[in-house]
Amino acid sequence: MPMMRINVGPIHPGTHGVLRMVVDVDGDTIKNVEPHIGFLHRGVEKLCETRMYMQNPSYMEKLDYVSAMSWDELYVAAVEEAMGTPVKERAQWARMALIEFQRIANHLLWIGTLCNDIGQMYTVFMWCFRERAKVLKLLEDVAGQRMFYLNFRLGGLQRALPPDFVDRAYALCDYLGKKVAEYEDVLDANPIFMERLKGIGVLSKKDAINYGVTGPVLRASGVEEDTRKSKPYYFYNKISFSLPVKRNGDSYDRYRVRYEEIFESIRIIRQCLRMMPEGDDVGAPIKLIGSPAKPDTVVVSRELPKGEGLIYMIPDKQKPYRISLRAPGFINMAVLPKIAEGEKFADLFAIFGSLDIIFGETDR
Amino acid sequence: MEESDAPYTEEQFMNAKQRMDKLLEQSLKGTKNPPNVFFTKLSDLTKELSKGVVNWSRTNSMWPLQFGLACCAIELMDFGASRIDAERKGYLLFRATPRQCDVMLVAGWVTKSMAPRVKMLYEQMSSPRYVISFGECATCGGPWWESYNILQGIDQILPVDIYVAGCPPRPESLFEALMKLQEKVAGKDYGSRERNLSENIRGAEEQGV
Numbered sequence: 067m068p069m070m071r072i073n074v075g076p077i078h079p080g081t082h083g084v085l086r087m088v089v090d091v092d093g094d095t096i097k098n099v100e101p102h103i104g105f106l107h108r109g110v111e112k113l114c115e116t117r118m119y120m121q122n123p124s125y126m127e128k129l130d131y132v133s134a135m136s137w138d139e140l141y142v143a144a145v146e147e148a149m150g151t152p153v154k155e156r157a158q159w160a161r162m163a164l165i166e167f168q169r170i171a172n173h174l175l176w177i178g179t180l181c182n183d184i185g186q187m188y189t190v191f192m193w194c195f196r197e198r199a200k201v202l203k204l205l206e207d208v209a210g211q212r213m214f215y216l217n218f219r220l221g222g223l224q225r226a227l228p229p230d231f232v233d234r235a236y237a238l239c240d241y242l243g244k245k246v247a248e249y250e251d252v253l254d255a256n257p258i259f260m261e262r263l264k265g266i267g268v269l270s271k272k273d274a275i276n277y278g279v280t281g282p283v284l285r286a287s288g289v290e291e292d293t294r295k296s297k298p299y300y301f302y303n304k305i306s307f308s309l310p311v312k313r314n315g316d317s318y319d320r321y322r323v324r325y326e327e328i329f330e331s332i333r334i335i336r337q338c339l340r341m342m343p344e345g346d347d348v349g350a351p352i353k354l355i356g357s358p359a360k361p362d363t364v365v366v367s368r369e370l371p372k373g374e375g376l377i378y379m380i381p382d383k384q385k386p387y388r389i390s391l392r393a394p395g396f397i398n399m400a401v402l403p404k405i406a407e408g409e410k411f412a413d414l415f416a417i418f419g420s421l422d423i424i425f426g427e428t429d430r
Numbered sequence: 431m432e433e434s435d436a437p438y439t440e441e442q443f444m445n446a447k448q449r450m451d452k453l454l455e456q457s458l459k460g461t462k463n464p465p466n467v468f469f470t471k472l473s474d475l476t477k478e479l480s481k482g483v484v485n486w487s488r489t490n491s492m493w494p495l496q497f498g499l500a501c502c503a504i505e506l507m508d509f510g511a512s513r514i515d516a517e518r519k520g521y522l523l524f525r526a527t528p529r530q531c532d533v534m535l536v537a538g539w540v541t542k543s544m545a546p547r548v549k550m551l552y553e554q555m556s557s558p559r560y561v562i563s564f565g566e567c568a569t570c571g572g573p574w575w576e577s578y579n580i581l582q583g584i585d586q587i588l589p590v591d592i593y594v595a596g597c598p599p600r601p602e603s604l605f606e607a608l609m610k611l612q613e614k615v616a617g618k619d620y621g622s623r624e625r626n627l628s629e630n631i632r633g634a635e636e637q638g639v
Contacts, residue, residue, distance in 0.1 A: 079496045081502075081525040084544060105544050106500060114432040116576070124573060131501035175504070195511035213501065213598055302545060426500060 076099040078084035083425040106429040129427040142218040148359040148381040157222035159342040172371035183419040219349030246252035263318035267417035281373025293369035317420040393427035495531040496524035497536025502565040509601040528554040539567035
């Protein structure tokens with residue numbers, strides 16, 4: 067049968083972003099997928115070179131707009147290393163709790179949109195957004211804005227945590243644990259959901275390592291790797307948490323890893339709240355001309371919700387001379403032609419959705 | 431003889447006036463008799479009635495286009511989710527094809543490679559069509575103002591009806607913007623006629639779009 071070439075996107079409701087895919091199909095079977103990216107390119111790395119150190123978090127947050135605080139934290143950590151600024155102990159615990167809340171918000175949105183992609187329209191989407199709104203409300207009360215927080219300063223937070231933060235965070239953890247556990251009844255017990263995900267888009271362990279994927283995509287393929295475990299930052303080595311690892315590497319396992327990570331994040335947050343000392347957590351205020359940075363090259367990596375994010379920065383005195391970003395979405399995207407080959411065309415968006423790609427960081 | 435500042439003499443002016451009156455009489459000869467007074471009033475009445483009914487129905491079933499570009503699209507999803515029930519104001523589900531839609535929500539920054547495609551989507555929508563510029567980036571370029579690949583405002587290529595400020599605006603702001611648009615469509619607002627591509631295109635030629 068002759069092959070047919072189908073153009074998908076760049077504006078397509080299934081890609082929830084601006085991705086153009088040129089798909090070669092033989093009948094209904096995908097032979098080749100060619101992703102075209104760059105429709106959101108705006109030159110972040112170049113713009114960062116024109117700004118002072120603490121003006122850049124605003125750019126960094128818009129890389130991954132689903133988990134803005136994680137990129138914010140990564141960039142501020144890179145600047146702190148360049149400056150040699152120590153972080154206050156209470157602020158470290160607070161940062162851990164906040165970025166784990168952000169991870170939960172990210173995974174909730176991902177589960178909701180995945181269910182939309184596979185045709186389980188709007189029920190689970192509504193549930194996930196109900197829980198996500200609660201998380202965002204807490205983060206908003208901490209930082210002051212709903213989606214972009216700019217919550218970190220050198221050595222601490224932008225402002226002190228609200229006095230009722232710990233109580234509210236405990237209550238939110240209880241709420242999330244109870245509500246998210248209910249999803250299993252709708253998703254895993256649903257034969258349609260399982261049919262659409264199980265055995266679809268299989269990424270083998272060898273391929274996962276060769277392509278350099280990170281995060282939940284890598285852990286779903288059976289590799290136990292997490293920056294929080296292998297290169298622990300803050301107090302991640304002082305608390306106990308486990309990594310959800312699956313063997314098959316299909317879309318269902320990628321869903322399962324993220325789903326179980328929500329409960330692990332709740333576990334981490336509970337420990338952080340328990341061990342958080344009293345005291346000061348406010349960082350240095352933003353100055354137009356601050357203390358100059360050390361000239362050494364800085365490489366900082368963090369476990370973002372989508373995978374390992376890395377900042378390579380050559381510091382100048384008051385602003386970065388060159389900044390290079392390793393966005394997990396860009397690397398994970400490369401695996402799409404591999405895992406979509408041989409699948410049905412209707413499953414393309416379920417496979418693509420299971421990778422959790424955001425085009426803000428892919429196109430930069 | 432007294433010098434006059436007037437370019438024409440009295441005689442010339444009277445001649446011109448007579449010629450103008452004659453022309454006017456000739457032009458009126460070609461027209462039909464004015465229609466019956468009763469019928470004029472009835473047609474006006476039905477026209478007004480149908481206009482009111484059409485506007486009322488348009489106002490109460492506005493269908494937005496499912497079209498997200500960047501960060502603001504996440505807030506758009508929140509707008510469509512459970513916390514804000516937009517259907518009670520007639521904003522039904524986001525439609526996937528522009529041919530079924532009335533409102534286009536431009537949510538996110540528009541790069542130069544994306545701008546022709548956004549314009550094509552607008553052209554595919556059937557008239558009357560309305561555009562809402564959602565967020566800083568779509569309104570003026572936002573934080574990417576200095577970037578080399580960004581359109582500094584969607585109003586360079588599309589006629590925008592409502593601007594929403596914020597980075598990103600809260601979903602409540604979008605709801606308010608859509609209710610403002612409803613007022614405009616219903617004719618409560620001054621300047622409520624539909625806008626089209628031929629007007630207010632800010633520097634589209636210089637942008638090369």
